[in-house]
C-alpha cells in the first residue's frame with residue numbers, strides 16, 4: 048500500500064467518489080446519497096470545501112460540504128432541506144457555518160487516521176475562511192441494534208457517556224464534535240428509524 052496523500056476535490060474523481068459514497072452508505076436510500084452529478088456540482092461551487100484521500104492515484108475516501116447560515120433555533124431538518132436537491136446548489140459563500148454533507152472512507156482503509164485527517168483539512172478550511180464552525184447531521188449506524196429498546200436521544204446520550212460505542216458518532220466525538228440531540232426524519236434509513244444526530248464543532252479561532 049502506498050502512503051496516503053490528500054488533495055482538494057476534482058471533477059476527474061467524481062465517478063469513483065460516488066462509488067465510495069454508495070458502497071459506504073449501503074443502508075441509506077439512494078435519493079439521500081451523492082450522485083456523480085452532485086459531486087461534480089460540489090467541485091464547481093465549493094472546491095475549497097472538499098477533500099480526497101488517495102492511495103497512489105486511487106481515491107479511497109473523501110469529504111464535501113457547503114456554506115450556509117444554520118438556524119440553531121430550528122435545528123430539525125432533513126438533509127435535502129439544507130443542501131438542496133442538486134449537488135452544492137444551496138451553497139452560500141457568505142454563510143456562517145460549514146455544513147458537512149459527507150465524509151466516507153473505503154472500508155478497506157479504515158482505522159488508520161484517514162477520517163481524522165479529512166476532518167483536520169475541513170477544520171483548516173473553516174479557520175482559513177473565518178467561519179463559525181462545522182455543523183452536520185451525523186449518522187448513527189449502531190442505533191440499529193437498539194432501535195427496539197431505547198429512543199435515539201437515549202442512545203446518543205449513552206454513546207456520549209461512553210456506555211455504548213457507535214462506529215460513526217464515537218469517531219465524531221473523538222474529533223471534537225458535540226452531539227446536540229437526535230434529528231428525526233433526517234434521511235431514509237429504516238435500520239435506524241430515519242434518525243441522525245446534530246453534531247457541531249465550534250471554531251475556537253472565530254472572531255465574529
Ligand SMILES: CC(C)(COP(=O)(O)OP(=O)(O)OC[C@H]1O[C@@H](n2cnc3c(N)ncnc32)[C@H](O)[C@@H]1OP(=O)(O)O)[C@@H](O)C(=O)NCCC(=O)NCCS
Pocket residue numbers: 071072149150151152153156157158159160161162163164184185186214215217218219221
Ligand atoms: C466514520 C469514518 C469516516 C471514519 O473513517 P476512518 O478513516 O476509519 O477514521 P479514523 O481512522 O480517523 O478513526 C476511526 C477509528 O480508528 C482509530 N484509529 C485511527 N488510527 C488508528 C490506528 N493507526 N490504529 C488503530 N486505530 C486507529 C481512531 O481512534 C478511531 O477510533 P474511534 O472509532 O474509537 O473514535 C468511516 O468509518 C466511514 O466512512 N464510515 C461510514 C460513513 C460515515 O459514517 N461517515 C460519517 C458521515 S456522518
